[in-house]
Amino acid sequence: MIEAAPNPVTTVIRALADPTRRAVFERVFESTEISVAELTRGSGVTQGAISQHLKSLKQAGLVAERAEGRNVYYRAAPQGLEPLVSWMDHYGVFWRERFQNLRDLLKEIDP
């Protein structure tokens, strides 16, 4: 028992901490669905590396996959960001900084 399962915030932040892996997440997010081969193209790293990054992202709950034939299509799971959102929210960043903007925005929408 040297395990001590890291909390969800740590898992999510660490998954996003590596620039290459974060770029993978961003590309997945921007597409509805994207295959590993396509993610590999233009990534600058090997297919194996991409698969490893996808595994981390999946474990962090940030992506989900769908296998079809010999392809595997990945899609973003933004709910996976929730632990990070909550953590930041707890530190009060959002409301205090964005409250006024949002208030204005809502006035326009629903005056």
Added chain:
Amino acid sequence: MIEAAPNPVTTVIRALADPTRRAVFERVFESTEISVAELTRGSGVTQGAISQHLKSLKQAGLVAERAEGRNVYYRAAPQGLEPLVSWMDHYGVFWRERFQNLRDLLKEIDP
């Protein structure tokens, strides 16, 4: 020149990725001001380690310091979280998830 200065998002996320360092940030945030010695107490690591973590946090713009005599007092700089907020915001997490709650909240405040 193997440098290639990492972008602010990377700097901030990486600063928060380590649980010990994040705990330091949290303690700094919770106090108005706190000295290195006090941060060291109950941290489970040495004073040197704390100083190193504070250096990372400072470089990330997450804390600021004030020297007084032989003490150095640290305080949180939540604006340092902005790159991360923007990054997440760009991926649409906040409005979509919190819009309804906030709308209700604003209705109560300003009906």
Added chain:
DNA sequence: CCAATAAATTAGTATTGACTAATGCATTAG
């Protein structure tokens, strides 16, 4: 059936990074 393609996994390597112990450098107390 067979060659080719997609993706995951594995073993090995090099780098980074968190830590300690020790030292250095001010500043304050006696």
Added chain:
DNA sequence: CTAATGCATTAGTCAATACTAATTTATTGG
């Protein structure tokens, strides 16, 4: 002045991790 305290920095260690190259397992096109 001298000892003690607070903090930063340094050098060295060990573990984690990002990567490649190679292999493995499926699946599909000719």
